[in-house]
Amino acid sequence: MATAEHVLSLGFSPCPNDTFIFHALVTGTIDTAPLSFAPPVLEDVETLNRWVLAGRFDVSKVSMHALGYLLDNYVLLNAGAALGRGCGPLLVAARPLSSSDLHDLRVAIPGQYTTAAMLLRLYASRLGATVAMPFHRIMDAVTSGEVDAGVIIHEGRFTYQRHGLQCIQDLGAWWEEETGHPIPLGGIVARRSLGTEVLCQVEDAIRASVRAAVAMPAASRAYVKCHAQELEDEVVAAHIKLYVNHFSEDLGPSGQAAITEFLNRGHAAGLFAAPTSAGVFLTSGL
Known part of the structure; x- marks a missing residue:
């Protein structure tokens, strides 16, 4: 359980969709009280996957594949995810x-x-x-x-x-x-031991950051570009348009169904164990 003094560690990738989504949260554009976040660690998603597997972060972006190995200790938040159609590898x-x-x-x-x-x-x-x-x-x-x-x-x-x-x-x-499902690419996980109240606050903060990004896209432009200097403006814009959508604000039933199908197929293929009885998604009754 987090305390008022606990500063949450945070990881996400330098890819434009993540920096776009998290800009308002990490720059103080939105009020995250009573939560406090440490300066974020930005790394490629495979590095984040491995660090979360090692328990390094309280909150982090991970691949949906990695999620299959994490569910004993982490729960998937309903905000901040990357799902969609026409956006797969x-x-x-x-x-x-x-x-x-x-x-x-x-x-x-x-x-x-x-x-x-x-x-x-x-x-x-x-x-x-x-x-x-x-x-x-x-x-x-x-x-x-x-x-x-x-x-x-x-x-x-x-x-x-x-x-x-x-x-x-x-x-x-x-x-x-x-x-028939959208492709679930990545999502935001948080440590189960933070407790339901804090986990719901984290999810709400990320959702507010997504909404702020969509409402004021120009505000995050410099932040996004400084982490994607090799990308042309039109590629950055296309990247954000493709990977940030209504699923980023809230998975909803269709997003959750896609992720459940993905995890079930991974289990059937022998990649990881069946989803834990603790559940995959954050609910108020966690």
Whole structure:
């Protein structure tokens, strides 16, 4: 249980959707009282996944794949998530390939616990060697021949054609066709031991930050850009438009159903245990 003196540790990625969502919270644009947050730690999502698995943060962004390993100690908040349609990871290569080719090939993934890695496993049951590397290296690794194919995320879906690559499979589209659900990419987890009252306050603060970002998009522009200096303005805008939507404010029944389906399929594939009896989502009765 958090006390009035407890300062909550916070982690999220430097990707435009996360910095857009959290700007108001971390800059004091919204009042988070009685909560107090430490200066945030910004790292790529796979680093966050591993640090949360080690129990480092009170509150953090994680991949939905990583969520399957975290539920004994963390709960998923209903605000701040990245879900949607037409926004999933892409399997790309420098030459035409089919899913049956993948069992003989080296495929780059943006981290062991990323949603991209799990989607690839669900899509291609017979998979050759996977090579984990930072997401920003994957396109160059495919182009150079270091790997035969790669699963790209974030802004890569807007820029892969500039690298001479072709999309072998939109894994998000495959998921949507397979299940009918939007693709659950990532979400915000918080330590269960904080207790229901504090957890609900954290969720409310993140929801308020999302609403402030959407209401005043220009206010976060400099903050977003300083963490995404390599990105062009139009790519940043497209990134935010794609990954920040009504699910970011509240998962709702359809968002929760998509995540439940995702976790159930991961369990069926032998990736992690069935969801804990403690539940996946924050409720007032936690």
